[in-house]
Amino acid sequence: MASQERTARMEKIVALCKRRGFIFQSSEIYGGQNGFWDYGPLGVELKRNVRQAWWQDMVVANDPMLPDPVAPCGFNIVGIETSIIMHPQVWKVSGHYDLFADKMVDCREAKGRYRLDHMKGRWITGALAQKAAPEGSVPTPPNEVGDWYVTTMADGPEAGDALVKRACKLFGVKSNETHKLAWKSELSTLASVPLDKYDHVIGPDATGPGTLTEPRDFNLMMETNTGALQTAENKAFLRPETAQGMFVNFKNVCDSSRVRVPFGIAQIGKSFRNEITPRNFTFRSREFEQMEMEFFCAPAESPKWYSYWRDRRMKWYAALGIKSENLLLREHDKSELAHYSVGTADIEYAFPFLDEGEYGELEGVAHRGDFDLRSHSEGKLDKALNVELGPDGQPKYRGSGKDLSYFDDQTRERYVPHVIEPAAGCDRTTLAFLCEAYYEDEAPDDKGVMQTRVVLKLHPRLAPVKVAIFPLIKKDGQPEKALEIYKAFKDAGINAQYDAQAAIGKRYRRMDEIGTPWCITVDGQTMTDGTVTLRDRDTLEQIRIPASEVVDLIAKRLRA
């Protein structure tokens, strides 16, 4: 089975990550913490390199004076680093607060999950007609007269009728004798029922009472408190995305850094979400790192910029070694889009933990229109881009009241810029590079027995260790010469390792397994003519070059 092969491959990658110190489970000695992961000595180098490659391409490489030939024009992108905890109003205006602030109850019998405030019901007195207690319920003596809370998920005017229907069935009353139903209360939501009465609640799809769990919060956002006192007033949230930090600093950046539209603000940082089901290694974590960029442009230019960023981001993954057959650009269907949006595309990777033909999201490139800047200015907008009003006719969530428009002194126009947002998951990207790099060779050993060689074919710029230096044998001055070369790499700021332990073949294999692209070996010939061998991880080929030139050569290859 192809899927078993894929699972086995993924398990080997996870084992390698642990064995060689790329990724560990968080708090492992205490039994682990679901949805959280630690990066080990090699993993942290790999992840740093991913960040650095992103920052290089998204920030450092860009300048209005040096336009990318395929871009509409030249532009700047500046970096920023904003706090994880922001003013709580930020999340109300951004829409995150409303998105998932609901209490949910589960029904143990019907295996359903319901929003507490959507479940309507009425109290009624009577004897339940049911005989056997349903699965998951509180056992009830049959035909006992009591007070019950009958519920339904039916909405609006239908709710009352639906309850009558349900009650007839539950109490064995004929549908033309509904006057026999002894209602004790008007329609209310389950939120009005105290927890200690849940034994008497009959779920919308249950056949008996007491099958509902207590209401549980399903909050996307992690909560915390900012003062020593944990009161409702000082409740705060750990950011679920880094983007809002850039939107709320739009004016600061404009006023302080001589940028002109079009320009971008980029940020790399941690975000937090209470994922319901953390799964698939680091893919769905509750604490994760994002690499996001908000590109501000004139509304009329935004479709061109959207296409540009979507294509450019695809190229970035390819340039760092992701094969095109494992990468998918998935344009969202027009019906999935908010009407103001020109498009949203996901960049997806064929992770081995997914079935063949399935892809997991690495990055979303979204055209966000002026939704965010206008919301933070005027108040949270609804889908029609009007300020969403509360019952009192005032904005439901007030914006900052600050003017976040931009005056273009070339065209003499004032407008709220539109935003193109390429938002990548750093941990997912790191994981994708690991999965892509994992490779097994077979080669005979000196006894002719086939041996598996595990290689991480990481792009040299991503490899945690760039080069290893070995003395072929531990004498004749070879260790001393090798250490000298090793120090030259350290001095040049290139991450190198020295290893004199065990046979040369074993040392090469150790380096293959962690993805080190090059190994340099000092041998007998080095002592006479000053040359060393340079061995390539992928081709296994060796060339001889002067020891004095190796640092420059590797540095040059890393820049290429």
Next chain:
RNA sequence: GCGGGUGUAACUCAGUUGGUAGAGUGUCAGCUUCCCAAGCUGAAUGUCGAGGGUUCGAAUCCCUUCACCCGCUCCA
């Protein structure tokens, strides 16, 4: 959240009807070794996922719990 599976050394795994743990790989040290998991000698390493119970005695039986994997469900 539900159902199924798993959890023993750093990794992969063995461990009989209950009698307080083994292998291979890896790691480390020494010798050897002039290029792709070489050889010899030696060494270290386990709260048998955690907590509780039964028992004279638990890796093994029971309960609870945590984590991971698979399938549903849910979801940015």
